[in-house]
């Protein structure tokens with residue numbers, strides 16, 4: 001019988017979360033923790049001792065998707081199906097979220113941060129996922145976020161009013177949410193090629209939110225695009241800016257200095273550019289989409305050079321952005337932007353784990369949460385497009 005808590009893994013190459021080693025490695029796992037890491041392939045010796053040995057071409061930490069919506073399904077790309085999904089019962093949406101968490105784990109994603117759902121289904125799946133035997137990825141839950149009445153974000157956030165109402169709502173959400181999600185701006189108007197509405201919160205209000213969240217021991221993350229909102233988010237010291245389209249160098253400098261991380265989420269915009277027929281975009285709008293993606297890539301490269309912490313997240317659940325599968329696509333966007341593969345993988349593993357308070361890398365004494373692949377992504381670019389040979393979820 002296989003005892004994964006006492007496994008041995010021999011791999012031709014590996015990535016510890018920050019560092020790529022091209023040569024073979026052997027890891028011994030005991031009681032779910034990494035007991036020993038040795039250079040070279042010692043699998044045969046360990047097998048002779050009666051230990052179960054798993055072999056593969058490449059070992060890396062479990063992938064972490066920093067931005068998903070579990071209750072949404074990115075698979076169907078036609079408008080009527082997506083609208084009908086939003087009207088389903090909470091039971092049906094919970095089943096959809098469970099399927100998303102299962103699909104994520106099947107693709108080697110061991111942890112996701114759910115970026116908001118108004119029903120709190122993310123909390124429910126977080127609880128179910130605590131038992132590793134359920135076959136679900138682990139969930140860091142953003143619960144329901146906060147927004148202004150009659151403004152964007154009703155599917156993932158509740159309304160707040162004056163300062164007292166902000167304080168009360170944040171305090172209440174902090175009881176169950178792992179993080180507080182702020183809907184700071186609307187979405188991009190692709191026809192206009194810009195974010196056209198005003199931010200939902202002023203700098204003082206955003207500061208009140210981050211300070212209140214901090215008082216209750218919670219991090220904040222802000223849905224935010226467009227330079228007005230980005231300046232507010234960076235100066236209010238949210239812990240992470242999500243999406244962040246229309247970024248500029250000055251804001252990146254503030255983010256670096258204030259230790260504000262960035263989750264760029266290329267996937268949903270890239271899908272709409274790659275498959276404009278799904279929405280029926282005009283040639284003019286397709287041009288806007290390309291320009292927005294190119295500028296986003298340029299600022300991602302700049303952020304990497306300037307030392308802004310990058311969290312890789314896909315916005316899975318958005319149209320055309322499928323849970324689990326989208327990780328490979330988002331990594332491709334990082335590579336297209338000119339980042340080295342090691343930086344993209346670090347954003348998808350160690351950076352996310354550190355940001356969420358977990359041991360960042362595969363080191364001795366760390367919980368063993370890892371993927372064993374049939375090929376090295378450093379040798380074969382499609383290696384991460386296939387589900388791993390094996391995924392270990394920490395107990």
Ligand SMILES: [Zn+2]
Nearest residue numbers: 067069115315
């Ligand atoms: Zn989102």
